[in-house]
Amino acid sequence: MLVLGVSMLSLARFQFAMTTIFHFFFVPFSIGMALLTAIMETIYVFKRDDDYKKMAKFWGKIFLLSFAVGVVTGIIQEFQFGMNWSDYSRFMGDIFGAPLAIEALLAFFLESVFIGMWMFTWDRFKPGIHALFIWLVTLGSSISALWILTANSFMQNPVAYRIANGRAEMASFSGLLKNPQLWVEFPHVIFGAFTTAAFALAGMSAWRLLKHENKTFYHKSLRVGLWVGLVAAILTVAVGDLQTQQVIKDQPMKFAATEGIYKDSGNPASWSVVQGFDTKNKKVTWSIEVPRMLSLLTYHKATGSVKGMDTINKELHAKYDGKYGSAINYYVPPKTLFWSFRIMAGSGMFFILIAVLGLWFSRAKKNTLQNQRWLLYVLGISLWLPFIANTCGWLITELGRFPWIVYGLYTIADAVSPSVTAGDLWFSNIMYFLIFTLLGGTMIYFAHRTLVAGPDALDGTGYADTTVDPLSKGAFSHE
Amino acid sequence: MSSLQLLWFFLIGLLFSVFFFLEGFDYGVGMALRLIAHNEQERGELMQSIGPHWDGNEVWLITAGGAMFASFPYWYASLFSGFYIILFLTLFALILRGVSFEFRAHALSPAGKKLWGWALSIGSLCAPFLLGMMFTDLVKGMPLDAGGNIRGGFGDYVNLFSIVGGVAVALLCLLHGLNFIRLKLTGELRQRAQALTKILYPVLFVGLVAFAGLLLWQTDFFSKRPLSSWLLLILIVLLSVVATYGAYRDKEGLSFIASGATLIGVVALLFNGLFPRVMVGNDPLHSILIANASSTEYTLGVMTIVAAILVPIVLAYTIWSYFVFNQRVDTKKVVSDK
Ligand code: HEM
Numbered sequence: 001m002l003v004l005g006v007s008m009l010s011l012a013r014f015q016f017a018m019t020t021i022f023h024f025f026f027v028p029f030s031i032g033m034a035l036l037t038a039i040m041e042t043i044y045v046f047k048r049d050d051d052y053k054k055m056a057k058f059w060g061k062i063f064l065l066s067f068a069v070g071v072v073t074g075i076i077q078e079f080q081f082g083m084n085w086s087d088y089s090r091f092m093g094d095i096f097g098a099p100l101a102i103e104a105l106l107a108f109f110l111e112s113v114f115i116g117m118w119m120f121t122w123d124r125f126k127p128g129i130h131a132l133f134i135w136l137v138t139l140g141s142s143i144s145a146l147w148i149l150t151a152n153s154f155m156q157n158p159v160a161y162r163i164a165n166g167r168a169e170m171a172s173f174s175g176l177l178k179n180p181q182l183w184v185e186f187p188h189v190i191f192g193a194f195t196t197a198a199f200a201l202a203g204m205s206a207w208r209l210l211k212h213e214n215k216t217f218y219h220k221s222l223r224v225g226l227w228v229g230l231v232a233a234i235l236t237v238a239v240g241d242l243q244t245q246q247v248i249k250d251q252p253m254k255f256a257a258t259e260g261i262y263k264d265s266g267n268p269a270s271w272s273v274v275q276g277f278d279t280k281n282k283k284v285t286w287s288i289e290v291p292r293m294l295s296l297l298t299y300h301k302a303t304g305s306v307k308g309m310d311t312i313n314k315e316l317h318a319k320y321d322g323k324y325g326s327a328i329n330y331y332v333p334p335k336t337l338f339w340s341f342r343i344m345a346g347s348g349m350f351f352i353l354i355a356v357l358g359l360w361f362s363r364a365k366k367n368t369l370q371n372q373r374w375l376l377y378v379l380g381i382s383l384w385l386p387f388i389a390n391t392c393g394w395l396i397t398e399l400g401r402f403p404w405i406v407y408g409l410y411t412i413a414d415a416v417s418p419s420v421t422a423g424d425l426w427f428s429n430i431m432y433f434l435i436f437t438l439l440g441g442t443m444i445y446f447a448h449r450t451l452v453a454g455p456d457a458l459d460g461t462g463y464a465d466t467t468v469d470p471l472s473k474g475a476f477s478h479e
Numbered sequence: 480m481s482s483l484q485l486l487w488f489f490l491i492g493l494l495f496s497v498f499f500f501l502e503g504f505d506y507g508v509g510m511a512l513r514l515i516a517h518n519e520q521e522r523g524e525l526m527q528s529i530g531p532h533w534d535g536n537e538v539w540l541i542t543a544g545g546a547m548f549a550s551f552p553y554w555y556a557s558l559f560s561g562f563y564i565i566l567f568l569t570l571f572a573l574i575l576r577g578v579s580f581e582f583r584a585h586a587l588s589p590a591g592k593k594l595w596g597w598a599l600s601i602g603s604l605c606a607p608f609l610l611g612m613m614f615t616d617l618v619k620g621m622p623l624d625a626g627g628n629i630r631g632g633f634g635d636y637v638n639l640f641s642i643v644g645g646v647a648v649a650l651l652c653l654l655h656g657l658n659f660i661r662l663k664l665t666g667e668l669r670q671r672a673q674a675l676t677k678i679l680y681p682v683l684f685v686g687l688v689a690f691a692g693l694l695l696w697q698t699d700f701f702s703k704r705p706l707s708s709w710l711l712l713i714l715i716v717l718l719s720v721v722a723t724y725g726a727y728r729d730k731e732g733l734s735f736i737a738s739g740a741t742l743i744g745v746v747a748l749l750f751n752g753l754f755p756r757v758m759v760g761n762d763p764l765h766s767i768l769i770a771n772a773s774s775t776e777y778t779l780g781v782m783t784i785v786a787a788i789l790v791p792i793v794l795a796y797t798i799w800s801y802f803v804f805n806q807r808v809d810t811k812k813v814v815s816d817k
Binding site: 071072076079086089090092094098101103104110112120121124170173417420424427435439446449 | 530531532534535537538540541542544545546547548549550551552553555556557558559560561563564566567570571573574575577578580581582585624626627628629630774775777778781782785786789790793796797800803804
């Protein structure tokens with residue numbers, strides 16, 4: 001049904017994109033911030049340097065803000081499969097529901113209960129025990145990523161299933177977990193999450209250093225951020241390479257689109273750094289190429305040709321036309337994928353570079369970071385980059401699977417709820433948009449204000465410094 | 480119907496029961512902000528009483544939803560898409576109240592504190608009201624088509640019965656929250672909470688009678704499963720009597736347990752009446768049954784093992800966390816008494 005020229009399907013897809021992208025601004029940031037806070041508190045436990053305790057408390061506040069927004073936008077995710085994609089839920093429930101339920105049982109409870117413990121018991125437990133709470137939160141949020149990506153990996157690369165009774169049925173639970181896609185996707189996302197928070201934290205510290213505030217405090221914070229960021233970025237990039245191999249094998253169309261090749265490449269294949277597209281006539285208009293590079297990226301060898309989208313399209317038609325008819329379009333949006341990939345992978349390299357530079361100039365022996373104002377600016381601006389890289393990554397992963405919602409098994413067009421109307425979707429889309437704007441704006445505003453107020457501010461949050469137990473009788477009996 | 484299917488129907492009911500028992504008092508405290516607190520300081524105190532727990536409590540709802548998806552995908556699909564607008568508004572309410580704790584703590588101006596306090600209260604009122612409406616509609620029966628999709632109009636969702644159901648659930652949560660406040664706070668707030676329960680319990684009894692009447696008239700509970708339905712109904716009333724008794728006799732622990740058990744009783748009543756269906760169709764032929772809404776035996780088996788291992792662990796540390804925040808009472812007292 002078309003209302004105002006927009007189909008139900010487009011509205012539902014728009015909603016999914018909007019809610020997940022928004023949710024995924026906060027998820028990786030929270031996961032990584034939990035880790036960074038845990039590391040800072042652990043350094044405090046071992047070194048008894050009070051600066052690190054202050055750091056854990058201070059950055060913990062920003063973590064909590066992000067966590068709150070992550071939680072409330074996460075509930076939407078849990079509900080929207082049923083609400084907007086009920087036919088998908090019917091088809092996939094036997095496989096998809098289990099990881100979701102396990103995620104809640106294994107991860108959400110752990111996170112939420114121990115966040116409460118961590119927030120309110122700074123003065124109640126020995127430092128070592130208290131630090132354990134934030135580690136449990138980190139563990140919980142990482143496990144949560146594992147299970148949701150188990151579900152997502154099945155959609156990318158279905159395994160251990162059988163089709164029976166008009167639906168996909170789980171043939172083996174351990175098979176679901178052994179999905180090779182999962183074991184590249186999960187590390188890529190989780191290291192990406194660590195990268196995200198690390199560079200966001202380093203960036204925030206850099207802005208304060210530019211203002212010459214609390215130099216030791218932000219200097220130490222920056223270095224923790226850059227060390228974690230360096231390791232995490234290298235791992236993200238390394239796993240990204242493995243993931244590329246997986247994509248080449250399982251979803252060649254996605255890969256061809258991220259490299260923007262319509263016609264099969266020559267042998268050896270050269271790699272376009274940038275190029276122009278004529279998507280209508282399916283042609284590359286201009287390009288800047290590096291010889292042999294694509295063979296290297298694809299096969300880790302100096303030779304070998306790569307299949308183009310035109311060939312893959314024909315192959316897919318030959319494979320699926322019997323079942324889905326010949327009218328289906330197998331091309332995925334090449335421009336979006338091509339540029340998203342370059343932004344994502346480019347940021348990965350860039351992160352490694354600025355981490356090395358930052359660590360070098362701020363080294364203990366000869367710290368001249370404060371004089372390298374250009375680098376502080378670069379670090380400061382880069383605080384937004386990981387969020388863009390994450391979004392680009394998901395655009396590739398999800399758009400590149402078109403026209404499937406479950407690769408090779410179920411199309412997006414079949415998945416949408418039959419009983420939901422375009423009016424419902426317009427209403428919820430607009431409302432989501434408004435509330436997300438409010439949430440995002442408020443969160444950034446508060447985070448910024450916390451940052452400006454600095455670690456020594458006596459603030460209204462009362463969490464970090466709470467000495468009054470909220471639940472003790474008598475805690476509030478003011479004369 | 481296999482025994483695993485039966486087990487999972489029971490477990491879904493159990494998850495919703497725990498959810499209403501725990502998050503019920505959160506909602507009540509949120510509503511109480513408008514009723515018994517006189518200034519921002521007092522509102523802050525009320526919010527702190529649930530500060531460490533509300534998030535964990537809400538996870539029970541997420542778990543119930545996830546478990547329904549895993550064990551009865553046809554139920555999940557039909558219910559969640561069928562009650563689209565109600566669930567969307569519920570989500571909206573949960574979003575508002577979920578961020579209110581953190582945002583209110585960060586707001587420095589009185590106006591900001593006020594705003595997020597209101598967000599909590601409105602969210603806390605709307606969420607149980609809307610969920611109450613949905614569950615009432617669910618047992619009343621909806622126009623289901625042969626594919627299991629609800630094809631309803633406004634009146635199918637919003638009607639006298641569902642409004643009474645929504646109000647009843649919201650009121651039960653409010654009372655549960657007031658009993659929690661009596662248990663956790665001291666001084667004036669506690670006294671005001673107690674005074675308010677004394678006023679509200681009579682109102683609740685009127686509400687319960689209305690709800691029971693509508694249940695008799697609008698559902699097939701008493702023709703299909705008369706004995707258990709009557710027993711549960713009587714139990715619900717008795718529990719409310721016990722809670723009222725606790726309100727008059729300064730027995731807040733008793734009131735709290737009783738008001739929580741009342742909420743569980745309501746869930747039990749609804750699930751008992753629903754059985755052996757999961758969705759009641761206006762046309763009985765289109766009702767969705769436990770027997771044909773579930774996942775495969777294999778998946779149910781996996782989920783059973785997972786739940787058997789994880790639920791006790793979750794319960795253990797959740798209970799421990801409540802225990803931690805209770806212990807302080809004594810230690811502090813001991814310290815200050817010295
Ligand atoms: C040279 C560096 C990188 C390479 C080669 C790379 C490779 C890939 C590939 C091939 C995918 C698509 C996987 C699929 O569709 O199954 C992907 C997705 C993704 N990437 Fe990257 N990536 C790199 C850097 C980064 C960085 C720095 C971040 C974030 C900080 C990031 C975040 C993501 C995310 C969130 C996804 C979506 C989830 C997924 O499928 O894993 N990537 N990446």
